[in-house]
Amino acid sequence: MKVNSHYNRELPKKIPVRVLRYENEFAKYLKTNKEQLDNVIVRRFFYTQTAEIYGGTKGLFDLGPPGCALKQSILKLWRQHFTIQEGMLEVESTMLTPSIVFDSSGHTKRFHDFVVQDLETNECSRADHILEDWMEKLIEEKPKNKEEYQLVKIKADSYTKEEIDELFEKYQITTKSGNKFSKAKPFNLMFGTQIGPLGSSKGFLRPETAQGIFVNFKRLLEYNGGKLPFACSQIGTSFRNEISPRQGLIRVREFPMAEIEHFVDPLDKSCKKFEILKDLEISLFPKGRQENNEGCIVMKLGEAVEKKMINNETLAYYMGRTYLFLKKVGLKEEGLRFRQHLDNEMAHYAQDCWDAEALTSYGWVEIAGHADRAAYDLSAHMKHSKQDMRVFIGYDVPRVEEVLVFKPKMPAFGKHFKRDTRFLMDYLKSESAESIIQLINEELFIKNKESYTLKVDEEKCFQITPELIQIVKTKKKKTGRRFVPSVIEPSFGIGRIMYCVLEHSFYVRQDEELKNVFQFTPFVAPVKCCVLPISMREEFEPSINKVAYALGSAGISRKIDVSGATIGKRYARTDEIGIPFTVTIDFQTIEDGSVTLRERDSTKQVRGTLKEIVYAIQMLLKGKKDGGFEWEDVLSKYTQVKRPEKEK
Template sequence: MDKNEKVNELARRRGFLWPAFELYGGAAGFFDYGPLGAPLKRRIEDIWRQFFVIQEGFAEIEAPTIGVEGIYQASGHLSGFSDPLTSCKECKEIYRADHLIKHIVEVPDALTNEEIYRTIQENEIGCPECGGELSTVYEFNLMFKTMIGPGNKMTGYLRPETAQGMFINFPRLLRHFRDSLPFAAVQIGKSYRNEISPRQGVIRLREFTQAEAEIFIDPRDKTHPRFAEIKEIKMKFYSQAAQETGTEEEMTFGEAVERGVVAHQMLAYYVARTYQFLLAVGVSPDKMRFRQHKADEMAHYAADCWDAEVFLDRLGWIEIVGVADRTDFDLKAHAATSKVNLSVFVHYDRPKKRQKIVVKPDFKALGPRFKGKAKAVAEALKALPPEKLQGDKITVLVDGESIEIEPSLVSCETVEEEVRGEEIIPHVIEPSFGIDRILYTVLDHSYYEDAVDGETRAVLRFKPAVAPIEVAVLPLMDREELIVPAKKILEELRIRGLRVDWDTSGSIGRRYRRNDEVGTPYEVTVDYETLELGTVTIRDRDSMQQVRVAIEEVADTLQSLLSGKVKFLEAGTLVVPAKEK
């Protein structure tokens, strides 16, 4: 068994990840989070909230997972996310139908599926592999389609990303943030993509969890006020240029922006925050890098994009987070499709004075002469550039009719005007996290094996902040006199809000191993010294060392250990193992 298999097997056996619908034969691309997987995922999400909602002050919202058609017309997912396919009736091979007629039709995208099929027939195009006859063209869209309400009146789609929920709430979010930039909204939730062939467990799912932030910024100012805080952090950058040579470059964020490796502070800052978050949940820095998208792989909406990639045994480098500069693509698209203005009025620091020529048509004269058309003529006059108002005759075009007017009917005036600001469409920086992939990475990067007395010990070295079980309380033996004080400790720890497990089954060594395997950082053992001296032992998962502390202090000590305030060997008196005595 290689490591990947071991991790998967452990995850299945111990209740982290279960293939879904097993009772009914299963379906690829769906997983259940078991009793340990669900809290692990929840804790990862909570750390994400800590970083992006609490520390950055972003607003968390929750939008429906089913969206109406208009959203995905605007976002490009209806057209860009779906491909016209055709298959060979002989060898069953599947092709992109539009690709087959590229050399005949200049813009195959503009054709309907029927038209593409007709083109294939008219030009007698056969299967490129075997020459067989091709089937009619059908649409394969990666979005799950459903119906809203009875009948077929309204089409709904399961959202392929959470991002659109933030974009379409832009006007309300803007108001929430009192009409000023920058601001950001986030969502953690399920997204759905009907993948053609999902594989590799939780790496490619049909239903998955995303955590996305949409940070709306003023496009003219891509600096970040807190850039100084992250600028000394060093990380592995794998830029477009570096990919030519195939070696990542280690440098600070400050250097990366100075050298133009990362386009601007805004993008760099969120790449850095992403990096810090991934470290916090337990992704190994040695097996992580940030790779810049190449120009040709950039998504249809992105101007620049940096992916956090992690190295997984057998799978290689896998993308787990994308941090993209989506520019104003989405807001512009939604503004155009919905016909709602999605710009922000940005005030200047100081109102600007501007000279402006105001054209004043003489309505008293124009009215009687042009009657109903007078207004249109006046508008046309106002629209003319100042130089056209000179000369003997002024010519305007109204409803295709050329009309001549003598200059005396129009007066021009130069006025000084105060301009207080301007309408802009914000740009969007989007860090987009694949929670399932991150969780799998945490499992993979936490997995260790060491040898204890010639036996292999499997350990998940979770950070205490993500461990599904933080403490196990273990009576040395399953005996009444040890169980009573142990239960008291269990209750107290639970009242403190710790995630505690209780286990009396099997020898103490067996119970330590069981907990090592699910990543429990600390075990409290109640033994006969507890009865004599009122102390218990706390065992450290990684070093397997034990310290003794008084019963009254055990809850405080554990909390200090879990939060990292106290080092293990300083938490109590080191216990010398029996065989060394």
């Protein structure tokens, strides 16, 4: 048996720097199979555009039976790999969210992309997408300036409005028809709606699941006994009003997400479990190598933390866990990397961000983000809700600590702030203001600046000068610390992961003719087993029912194919939707109850009793690392059977 276009090459064990030819080879392979893959996705109804009979709707997709099962398999594995194995808490918040939540988090004002408009047709496009496509065109037309164009392409989604306008002017970017674009303008991506019959309460369809965890932090902390660190996960649907949806499931307007918020002491982001993964090697694309147009580097996580390439152990630990998860769902190593955010694309409050990216026929695609978001989210909700989001950690023995306190210079302080005097004095005396007082001291009395802008909330903003206050050191007995926790956030786009699994798993096998195969891992295969009777005779019905019942009782999803096609064609049909195992019922089954088990990728078969075969499938689905079987173990334990001539 020959395998045609089946990419099955192992990377060398040690690669100090990722050689680009590996990526290029894999990218070429993905593009070669793209047309055939798209055909199978549509024909076997993995997914299709919503309201297809009415012409479809951009950015919205309906999943068919195999697509639905694939998505649920990925989510089941995700929950097992993260929520259960890591001992996380789990919540389920509403998709429809009151606007005050997103006003507080900053989404209402800042959750946008930049849009440009065709001045002739008024068609809208995302500015960074147009910029990326134009740079690709220039790279092909003017390879001398390749490095310049590549760098612009890498930074495309991190430019400001002014920078985008300058680049469109510099490179004379136009539409495919040669029309000019308008200036870039921000477009908020959230879907707004009204709550209630009078429309007096505004709401949004959530653009992420994270805020549902943050607004429930106090209850989660109480549920966890007031102890840090702890993590909470959530799986759910999110919505974004994408300007120009494209690339199938890659950029859509409604999509499943799985997110984790890991709450940790901002002064201690170490991770006890990091020891387990510190020697794991993953492909990293740090910002320095991006800016210098260099390739990825393969490095141990422990070394990356030591060199301060990755900010802290907890962030690195989750990157390692994500890598293992993505490998388990079936993504190829040469099509997987972690790219660090450049300084100008990272949120101002974030301390480090890394995206897990998968190589597809469309190029590199972000499928999971990993961010050290500091204490921004909880601080924002604490400020707007007036609820205390701080955690108290007691000392074993009370400590006397030197602290900074402010003393107003009266009456100048009262005369300047008038009615706000009492509010401001109370605010600056609170424990939560200790870090603010430290900043005021550094700005006014160490750096000798003329004033400090104290922003208490969106409405209250005060200018403080050295003439109005003095800051003195004093000693204070403390039994513990109060602080707002920092957050490490791994966030997964399940739809994107699902699409990447489809691309990475697909290949074309050549026997006497070309056959499409999805090489799904048993963990995520939409259906685990197919039951095939070799004949449609009535006498086979009791055996079919018996096998189907045994598989169902063992928790193994199965499909029964009793069509009149040849056994070879029915095997090919099961391979085309990625079913890893097939139980075949033949005339010997009627005589002694034994059945054959066929494995999709090798097409080899073994024979055993129904009980033995069901047990073998259970162990194959469990996997070697978790105490189960590999296919080679099954071949050694059970009697091998020759491939039927009709399948050949």
